Amino acid sequence: MAPVKVFGSAVFANAARVLACLEEVGAEYEVVEVDYMAEEHKSPSHLARNPFGQIPAFQDGELVLFESRAIAKYVFRKYSMSAQVDLLREGNLEEAAMVDVWTEVEAHHYFPAIAPIVYECVVYPARLGIPPNQKVVDESLEKLKKVLDVYEVHLLKSRFLAGDFFSFADLNHFPYTFYFMATPHASLFDSYPRVKAWWESLMARPSVKKISADMVLTA
Numbered sequence: 001m002a003p004v005k006v007f008g009s010a011v012f013a014n015a016a017r018v019l020a021c022l023e024e025v026g027a028e029y030e031v032v033e034v035d036y037m038a039e040e041h042k043s044p045s046h047l048a049r050n051p052f053g054q055i056p057a058f059q060d061g062e063l064v065l066f067e068s069r070a071i072a073k074y075v076f077r078k079y080s081m082s083a084q085v086d087l088l089r090e091g092n093l094e095e096a097a098m099v100d101v102w103t104e105v106e107a108h109h110y111f112p113a114i115a116p117i118v119y120e121c122v123v124y125p126a127r128l129g130i131p132p133n134q135k136v137v138d139e140s141l142e143k144l145k146k147v148l149d150v151y152e153v154h155l156l157k158s159r160f161l162a163g164d165f166f167s168f169a170d171l172n173h174f175p176y177t178f179y180f181m182a183t184p185h186a187s188l189f190d191s192y193p194r195v196k197a198w199w200e201s202l203m204a205r206p207s208v209k210k211i212s213a214d215m216v217l218t219a
Helices: 013-025 068-083 093-128 134-154 174-180 186-191 193-203 206-212
Strands: 004-007 029-032 057-060 063-066
Touching: 004 013, 013 029, 013 068, 013 174, 013 206, 057 068, 063 068, 093 134, 093 174, 134 186, 134 193, 174 193, 174 206, 186 193, 193 206
Parallel strands: 004 029
Antiparallel strands: 004 057, 057 063
16 A cells, blocks of 8 residues: 655645654655745645645545645544544443544644744744744733643643543644744743643654654754
């Protein structure tokens, strides 16, 4: 069986999400580089895979997918039985619902708060040589603090977000948090000891260690 293909390397946070999921299930995969600076993501061939011209895209035989969270769920559904890894917890209705809830929280609350900080402090300076817009950073930090307040209280109840088990809801937070920790604002997590412990347990996973080693942004 031919390996699945991921269009976009681990330096792209959303591609890193997919790659970490593939590592979790031990799937064979091929990374197809997409030259962002040469605007290959806007080329006809890539637009045929991702009509929004974003990274990543994913191919498994004739099936082509885009949107990293959807790709990740496909990966877990395809390989969960053979790999004996159920990070979606689909064998338990209540647990699966909690995974879904915190996956949505990441997409609609955590990501919108943390991503602008990552782009302003890491991506734009490294890729475009543009200094951070401090107003955007400050506003986003205030939003992130409010989100982390909720996480800190929630993690009083369980070790991980969806319960006392590691799931996609946790892994989903990996790429943007990893890049956030490379900003001058990483110490923010010190104010949230349970969040920090949760993050450290996430970083200890072999899949995350492997993918994060390739997440080095260069100009």
